[in-house]
Amino acid sequence: xxxxxxxxxxxxxxxxxxxxxxxxxxxxxxxxxxxxxxxxxxxxxxxxxxxxxxxxxxxxxxxxxxxxxxxxxxxxxxxxxxxxxxxxxxxxxxxxxxxxxxxxxxxxxxxxxxxxxxxxxxxxxxxxxxxxxxxxxxxxxxxxxxxxxxxxxxxxxxxxxxxxxxxxxxxxxxxxxxxxxxxxxxxxxxxxxxxxxxxxxxxxxxxxxxxxxxxxxxxxxxxxxxxxxxxx
Amino acid sequence: xxxxxxxxxxxxxxxxxxxxxxxxxxxxxxxxxxxxxxxxxxxxxxxxxxxxxxxxxxxxxxxxxxxxxxxxxxxxxxxxxxxxxxxxxxxxxxxxxxxxxxxxxxxxxxxxxxxxxxxxxxxxxxxxxxxxxxxxxxxxxxxxxxxxxxxxxxxxxxxxxxxxxxxxxxxxxxxxxxxxxxxxxxxxxxxxxxxxxxxxxxxxxxxxxxxxxxxxxx
Numbered sequence: 279x280x281x282x283x284x285x286x287x288x289x290x291x292x293x294x295x296x297x298x299x300x301x302x303x304x305x306x307x308x309x310x311x312x313x314x315x316x317x318x319x320x321x322x323x324x325x326x327x328x329x330x331x332x333x334x335x336x337x338x339x340x341x342x343x344x345x346x347x348x349x350x351x352x353x354x355x356x357x358x359x360x361x362x363x364x365x366x367x368x369x370x371x372x373x374x375x376x377x378x379x380x381x382x383x384x385x386x387x388x389x390x391x392x393x394x395x396x397x398x399x400x401x402x403x404x405x406x407x408x409x410x411x412x413x414x415x416x417x418x419x420x421x422x423x424x425x426x427x428x429x430x431x432x433x434x435x436x437x438x439x440x441x442x443x444x445x446x447x448x449x450x451x452x453x454x455x456x457x458x459x460x461x462x463x464x465x466x467x468x469x470x471x472x473x474x475x476x477x478x479x480x481x482x483x484x485x486x487x488x489x490x491x492x493x494x495x496x497x498x499x500x501x502x503x504x505x506x507x508x509x510x
Numbered sequence: 511x512x513x514x515x516x517x518x519x520x521x522x523x524x525x526x527x528x529x530x531x532x533x534x535x536x537x538x539x540x541x542x543x544x545x546x547x548x549x550x551x552x553x554x555x556x557x558x559x560x561x562x563x564x565x566x567x568x569x570x571x572x573x574x575x576x577x578x579x580x581x582x583x584x585x586x587x588x589x590x591x592x593x594x595x596x597x598x599x600x601x602x603x604x605x606x607x608x609x610x611x612x613x614x615x616x617x618x619x620x621x622x623x624x625x626x627x628x629x630x631x632x633x634x635x636x637x638x639x640x641x642x643x644x645x646x647x648x649x650x651x652x653x654x655x656x657x658x659x660x661x662x663x664x665x666x667x668x669x670x671x672x673x674x675x676x677x678x679x680x681x682x683x684x685x686x687x688x689x690x691x692x693x694x695x696x697x698x699x700x701x702x703x704x705x706x707x708x709x710x711x712x713x714x715x716x717x718x719x720x721x722x723x724x725x726x727x728x
Binding site: 304305306307308330353354355356357363366367375377378379380381382383385386397398399400401402403404405435445446447448449450451452453454455482499500501502503504505506507508509 | 555556557558559564565566567568569570571572573574575576577579580581582583591592593594595597598599601602621631632633634635636637638639640643644670671672673674675
């Protein structure tokens with residue numbers, strides 16, 4: 279059960295043009311920095327990216343937009359990114375906006391082996407257009423499909439050679455869900471330890487969902503909105 | 511007439527001891543500053559935290575600890591982290607007692623529009639559609655009229671909807687209003703120094719005024 283690979287380049291082997299990939303993170307928090315850099319170096323194109331956000335102009339998925347590697351984004355919120363806006367308005371980039379809870383739960387459904395979910399989010403709005411709905415009790419729900427993802431790429435705090443993952447604080451966000459949804463799942467971690475060193479009671483995502491794991495380097499962990507108070 | 515802090519202060523009066531509360535971005539975030547000390551309230555951040563604390567002291571910010579507005583935050587004792595599916599699971603299941611969010615328009619049947627303006631760059635709905643579709647109790651913090659003086663409390667929303675028949679209460683710079691299940695804004699309170707006539711003029715949707723309308727106590 280050794281899923282350890284040398285680095286990000288080795289981890290993304292087989293990730294090809296026009297594939298659908300899922301990326302963990304919320305804003306710039308908990309994004310797989312090393313793998314994104316490797317995707318840019320590899321130059322793989324025409325990607326459909328499922329990710330809650332699209333990064334900022336010069337970090338995260340924003341970097342892959344600069345290099346025109348993304349054909350379509352499936353996200354809940356894509357603000358704070360001028361290049362994104364330009365490509366979307368010019369028609370170079372296709373965008374599918376999905377309510378955040380729907381996005382998370384469609385990923386979860388893929389990992390739980392369920393083809394669809396029913397959610398009230400979007401009922402009566404343009405999100406509901408063309409979708410099947412059902413009434414349960416006296417409330418209407420939209421049927422939304424589980425995602426089908428070729429490669430999932432996530433970032434965790436700690437991991438072991440079996441692919442078991444532990445996340446830190448709010449950088450967990452979409453990471454375990456994206457990990458569950460991939461046909462092939464890559465995890466980059468800040469600290470990779472031999473199997474047996476993590477307490478099984480503390481694992482957030484069992485390694486059965488992870489196929490390749492490596493210890494990342496030089497994490498920048500950029501903060502999008504630095505808000506502080508003074509000591510007094 | 512209330513300023514943003516005044517609206518937040520009035521909304522804080524709606525929070526009860528023992529509540530789990532989700533605060534949206536903008537004026538709703540300010541509500542946290544007016545929760546009485548000693549009251550047991552847990553703030554939910556939909557990116558995966560129960561127990562939002564104040565902003566960190568300068569130098570102690572942590573890139574792994576942010577709120578739904580992507581701001582660096584801290585946690586309070588007794589807080590918990592979780593993933594985004596669980597976060598919206600607890601929202602969908604009605605475990606969050608109160609959701610406070612902003613709006614661009616609300617209609618007299620409780621529809622809300624707050625995510626998209628045709629012709630402008632669409633940034634996305636984030637978690638707003640999930641929150642309004644599932645929350646047990648939704649209070650909207652908003653401006654009663656736009657910059658041109660036109661009412662934002664309407665018979666029907668003009669902007670693309672975020673959710674339908676979901677808003678229960680509205681606090682604006684002018685008034686506190688209920689949205690009645692059968693339709694209509696029922697005037698409950700006036701902002702300090704604001705007359706009922708001013709509120710009538712500022713409300714395009716069906717407004718119900720019964721008896722004397724008290725002034726807010728802030």
